[in-house]
Amino acid sequence: MRFRAAAPDTALLALSATEVWATRSFGGPVSLAFACLGTAALPLRRRFPLTAYATTLPALALGYIWFSPMGTLYEISAGGAARERGTLPRRTLRPAMSGWVSGRALLIGGCALLAAVVNLVPWPFRDPVTWSLSDTILAVMLSALLAVAPTALGLLASSRRELTGRLAELAASREREHALAAEQAVVRERARLAREMHDTVAHHISLIAVQSGALEATAKGPQARAAASAVRELSRDALDELRRMVGLLRLPAATAQELAAGPGLAGIPALIAAAGPQTHGDLAVVAEGADGEPPAEVQQAAYRIVQEALTNVRKHAPGARTRVRVQRSGAELLVEVRNGPGTQPSPAALPSGGHGLAGLRERAAQLGGEFAALPGPSGGFVVRARLPLLPDGRAG
Known part of the structure; x- marks a missing residue:
């Protein structure tokens, strides 16, 4: 070149x-x-x-x-x-x-x-x-050629350069228009999803909360009242989180990303407590120190991993002894949920799309981490993830 x-x-x-x-x-x-x-x-x-x-x-x-x-x-x-x-x-x-x-x-x-x-x-x-007529005409023509030819070529080159610049601007403008159109399509789709979630899921969760509240008021035994109260609390929490997600869907994409941090490490003890007496947790995470607090997206990923794993334990291995471990190791956050075999009959099969573990694997991959879900040696199941605490997964 x-x-x-x-x-x-x-x-x-x-x-x-x-x-x-x-x-x-x-x-x-x-x-x-x-x-x-x-x-x-x-x-x-x-x-x-x-x-x-x-x-x-x-x-x-x-x-x-x-x-x-x-x-x-x-x-x-x-x-x-x-x-x-x-x-x-x-x-x-x-x-x-x-x-x-x-x-x-x-x-x-x-x-x-x-x-x-x-x-x-x-x-x-x-x-x-000699200023004869023929000599003068030739001299004028040669002088005009000397001046006009390079001037015309230079103007042509300038116009060509200007046209190239305008074509580049036009191409950039079209790319911006396409990007704007794609962004508007995403905004419309997000608004549609927000309406669907609000009109269907929120409606059913609200009915569950109302019915569980009525059941708690009319239940005769303490165990029935405790179960109805737990269902009501879970329904209310799910409804609050659903409303938060619907609100985020209605915001612009950039603003929604900034506000979508959600629950973090501080919410994991509540998950362990709600899972029952068979679930124990080891939370060895330094919230503050020389390395600072883990990033919000890492905390949210750890929370969702624990939440999904405990939900699967309740669905597929009720009554199983479960151990939750969240530990900071250097520039990584280790999240592990290990459960044994279930000790109680499995409840009626609940609807499942099979996307839970796949979504957790995607979360870990987006952060540059690793995710594994495999059967345990004693018949249970192990969910393990390593999440880097530095941007782009760079450690050290």
Whole structure:
């Protein structure tokens, strides 16, 4: 790519040097010196096009040099003068930019006219010129060609560059429109899910809470009242969490992510207590210390892993002895729920989509961690996860 970018400059420099060598005997030592100076100024034409252009004018006036002034004039027409000033405004059809366009047009036109006049008007150091009609016409045509050709090519290059920029802006604008349309579709889908959850799930959970409250009031035995009270409390907690999730679904995606932290490590003891006397917990997590508190997303993932694992124990192995361990080990948080075989008859099968463990595995993978769920050696089940405490799963 660098070779292709430098090829035009190298070719122009070679042509100008060849022209100087071919005309070295036409004008004497002064003309040759200015011709060499004009050729030497060509590498500067991209950063200082006006300076390079002024350096080539004496060579154009005193000798037979064309390539160096044409090259610098092309660079001015292509926008090099604006780059020398440090700004390159983009042309537009709006009237607000007409002043800049006029100033640039005057600059280009003035440089082209100056090149034509310098080439046409005889100077004292050049040979006498006969002003016959044919000679004058040829001189005017050659001077016009010298000025118009590089100017037209430079303007064409500038327009091409501007068109490329506009096409890039158009492509970027279309990408932004597509992204906005996709975001709006996500917002509409989130709103639809929020309505469905509120109209169906929330309705049924509310009925469960009401019925369990009535059952608690009419139950005769203490065990029945305790069971009804537990159902009512669980229903109320589920309803509160469902309402929180519905509220998050109705928020913009970015805001919802910031507010969706949910329960963390502080809620795990309540889960263990609600699971029954057969469940024990070892919570060796340093909430505050040299390493600070674990990130909110890690705490939420640990809470959900424990919650789902205890729910599965109650569904598939009721009465089983269960041990919950949440321990911080270096830059990782170890979460493990281990249960033995069930000691009570399994309840009636509950509806299940089979997505619980898959969702936990996805949570751990999003945090850069590991997740495993496998049968235990004594007939029970083990759910284990390692969650990194540093961003992107980088430890240490």
